[in-house]
Amino acid sequence: MTIPELIDVHAAWLPPEAFRAIGSRRVLVHADGPLAETVRDEVVHACGLYGGSVPHPVSDQVGDQQVDLVLALSSMAALPAVAEEVRGEALREFGPDACGAEGFVLACRDGVTVVLADEPAGLLYGLFQVVRLGESAFGSARPVERHRPATRRRMIDHWDNIDVHPVMGQVERGYAGGSIFWQNGALRGDLTRVRAYGRLLAACGVNAVAVNNVNVHAAEARLLTDRLGDVVAIADALRPYGIRVHLSVNFASPIALGGLPTADPLDESVREWWARTTERVYATIPDFGGYLVKADSEGQPGPFAYGRSHADGANMLADAAAPFGGVVHWRAFVYNHRQDWRDRSTDRARAAFDHFAPLDGRFRDNAILQVKHGPMDFQVREPLSPVIAALPATRLAVEFQVTQEYTGQQRHVCYLAPMWSETLGFRPWGDGGRTVADVVADGPAAGGAGDLVAVSNVGDDPFWTGHPLAQANLYAFGRLAWAPRTDPVAILDEWIDLTFVPSATGDPERLRRTLHEMMDESWTTYERYTAPLGVGFMVRPGHHYGPDVDGYEYTPWGTYHFADRDGVGVDRTRASGTGFTGQYPPPWSDVYESLTECPDELLLFFHHVPYGHVLHDGSTVVQHIYDTHFEGAERVAETRLRWEKLAGDGLVAPELHARVKERLDEQLRSAEEWRDQVNAYFFRKSGVPDAHGRRIH
Numbered sequence: 001m002t003i004p005e006l007i008d009v010h011a012a013w014l015p016p017e018a019f020r021a022i023g024s025r026r027v028l029v030h031a032d033g034p035l036a037e038t039v040r041d042e043v044v045h046a047c048g049l050y051g052g053s054v055p056h057p058v059s060d061q062v063g064d065q066q067v068d069l070v071l072a073l074s075s076m077a078a079l080p081a082v083a084e085e086v087r088g089e090a091l092r093e094f095g096p097d098a099c100g101a102e103g104f105v106l107a108c109r110d111g112v113t114v115v116l117a118d119e120p121a122g123l124l125y126g127l128f129q130v131v132r133l134g135e136s137a138f139g140s141a142r143p144v145e146r147h148r149p150a151t152r153r154r155m156i157d158h159w160d161n162i163d164v165h166p167v168m169g170q171v172e173r174g175y176a177g178g179s180i181f182w183q184n185g186a187l188r189g190d191l192t193r194v195r196a197y198g199r200l201l202a203a204c205g206v207n208a209v210a211v212n213n214v215n216v217h218a219a220e221a222r223l224l225t226d227r228l229g230d231v232v233a234i235a236d237a238l239r240p241y242g243i244r245v246h247l248s249v250n251f252a253s254p255i256a257l258g259g260l261p262t263a264d265p266l267d268e269s270v271r272e273w274w275a276r277t278t279e280r281v282y283a284t285i286p287d288f289g290g291y292l293v294k295a296d297s298e299g300q301p302g303p304f305a306y307g308r309s310h311a312d313g314a315n316m317l318a319d320a321a322a323p324f325g326g327v328v329h330w331r332a333f334v335y336n337h338r339q340d341w342r343d344r345s346t347d348r349a350r351a352a353f354d355h356f357a358p359l360d361g362r363f364r365d366n367a368i369l370q371v372k373h374g375p376m377d378f379q380v381r382e383p384l385s386p387v388i389a390a391l392p393a394t395r396l397a398v399e400f401q402v403t404q405e406y407t408g409q410q411r412h413v414c415y416l417a418p419m420w421s422e423t424l425g426f427r428p429w430g431d432g433g434r435t436v437a438d439v440v441a442d443g444p445a446a447g448g449a450g451d452l453v454a455v456s457n458v459g460d461d462p463f464w465t466g467h468p469l470a471q472a473n474l475y476a477f478g479r480l481a482w483a484p485r486t487d488p489v490a491i492l493d494e495w496i497d498l499t500f501v502p503s504a505t506g507d508p509e510r511l512r513r514t515l516h517e518m519m520d521e522s523w524t525t526y527e528r529y530t531a532p533l534g535v536g537f538m539v540r541p542g543h544h545y546g547p548d549v550d551g552y553e554y555t556p557w558g559t560y561h562f563a564d565r566d567g568v569g570v571d572r573t574r575a576s577g578t579g580f581t582g583q584y585p586p587p588w589s590d591v592y593e594s595l596t597e598c599p600d601e602l603l604l605f606f607h608h609v610p611y612g613h614v615l616h617d618g619s620t621v622v623q624h625i626y627d628t629h630f631e632g633a634e635r636v637a638e639t640r641l642r643w644e645k646l647a648g649d650g651l652v653a654p655e656l657h658a659r660v661k662e663r664l665d666e667q668l669r670s671a672e673e674w675r676d677q678v679n680a681y682f683f684r685k686s687g688v689p690d691a692h693g694r695r696i697h
């Protein structure tokens with residue numbers, strides 16, 4: 001295999017220079033299997049660039065070979081002496097199953113760096129860990145450390161269509177151009193970019209990709225049957241980097257593709273159709289990952305049409321996939337999107353729990369309930385979805401959105417890892433209880449580890465993600481899915497060190513400092529100038545970019561803020577509201593219920609309060625809105641100036657500098673528009689002037 005190299009496409013976090021430390025050394029790769037070939041090819045490629053060498057492991061001489069880096073399977077009969085020592089120590093310290101299917105141990109002693117893994121996938125991840133460490137992987141002694149992913153599947157879901165959809169475009173909620181898989185209604189002829197993508201994903205730990213949109217339109221439905229060849233080709237391109245391919249399927253496929261009169265999950269002919277179809281998929285792609293399903297949601301077909309439950313629907317597909325080791329990711333994003341805004345008893349936030357909590361224990365082992373991290377829809381601030389704490393006997397996947405649908409659409413800088421990290425560290429059962437990361441990692445009492453999933457932000461844009469700094473979100477998702485407790489600031493450091501530092505001339509410290517200043521708090525900056533205190537939305541309907549405070553207020557979508565002349569917010573209490581707070585276990589059911597205990601940042605998610613309500617910091621709600629909106633826009637102006645100062649210093653490539661600058665200009669324009677619309681709106685509603693007398697229109 002040749003290492004995928006692209007012209008005119010940004011190298012993201014794998015520029016050739018990131019391999020300098022490895023490529024200038026003597027490296028022994030001692031392993032068999034297809035992924036081991038990838039490791040070898042990577043090392044050979046790097047050494048070709050930087051003058052290192054890759055001696056062949058000749059088994060009876062392996063022990064004597066003089067090398068700087070050993071990448072070996074721990075099962076190999078003969079290892080160099082230091083690697084033998086590391087193997088022995090790892091065994092003593094971590095036991096026989098030290099690494100599992102994807103982990104590795106890393107050590108450096110006597111000047112030799114050693115990576116050992118039980119399976120080739122572990123070696124691949126170990127190699128990329130050495131890339132991350134760069135020079136610091138070599139030379140000085142490093143005790144044996146073990147790295148194992150916390151989650152079974154670290155998955156990216158593409159919302160790509162084959163065709164360009166009249167409203168949504170080719171990539172639904174995509175802000176980085178067209179699909180990297182399809183063009184002009186067909187699979188792209190050259191999949192080098194897909195291979196390069198797989199390589200980037202492996203380098204941050206991702207091991208699964210769903211290739212098509214969960215809203216499965218007519219052409220895309222056929223990927224399951226007569227267009228399966230497209231999926232085969234994508235799987236072939238991603239396989240060398242340890243990535244399995246999954247497919248979004250349409251629940252009504254037996255009707256649309258199979259010509260059956262029904263898609264009833266309990267109908268024998270329907271079950272038979274799925275069984276046969278799935279058998280064919282696995283005969284063609286033996287390592288196929290499984291199905292992803294959005295059913296009875298936003299117009300997609302599902303089991304409700306037949307009076308069946310979501311467990312019936314998911315289990316039918318799970319049964320079809322089970323003989324081949326496949327899984328079904330069944331989305332919990334089910335709610336009534338045709339609600340009457342006048343109906344105050346329906347609360348969209350409640351929907352997923354109401355639908356799925358009663359089904360706990362009824363899902364097959366290979367059916368995984370995929371839950372958006374918040375109860376609404378990827379807003380800049382939401383509480384945790386109570387579903388995550390409500391199904392102890394069901395396998396869960398938590399879904400994040402790397403694509404910045406509601407967080408600036410890759411025109412705004414918004415580093416999302418701090419938000420995800422907060423979610424993963426949240427303790428649904430209170431202090432001393434398990435975290436979300438624990439729930440995902442350990443799985444239900446009965447099953448194995450769960451999954452972390454995110455919606456992709458990648459397209460055919462030369463910078464992959466439209467906004468070059470949005471690459472950090474994809475990288476950070478992978479790293480958090482591997483190790484959920486990692487500090488997002490440390491992840492950003494890694495990303496900067498890989499993406500920019502190796503090729504920067506000048507003072508990399510300055511670059512690092514500037515990027516941290518621009519990105520570390522960009523999420524809360526975005527929150528400051530958009531919808532306040534957890535209330536959400538206030539975006540333009542349809543495309544969801546830019547402010548429109550009442551845009552969704554009288555729509556059927558269930559996303560309201562209820563602002564009037566006296567106050568704002570959604571009463572979700574048990575005492576007087578929709579009762580949503582009761583979906584949480586204690587202590588949160590009480591904390592959120594209580595007006596005094598509810599955290600400020602979620603106040604308007606749970607309560608309707610007067611504008612004069614005093615927050616914990618002593619400010620009133622309306623003054624808080626003014627202050628944060630002025631401050632948010634100011635912060636964006638500062639961010640923009642910081643970036644301008646980096647121009648022309650050789651710290652970042654001129655094209656990249658120009659692209660980020662153009663986006664920052666737009667971010668500032670948009671942030672000011674948000675500030676002015678939101679402030680004007682609340683000033684006009686409340687009549688309360690700004691305590692600091694600033695200009696409100």
Ligand code: GCW
Nearest residue numbers: 159172173214215294333377
């Ligand atoms: O956030 C909403 C988006 C839809 C999306 C849906 C979902 C794929 O606006 O575009 O559809 O969520 O998650 O299914």
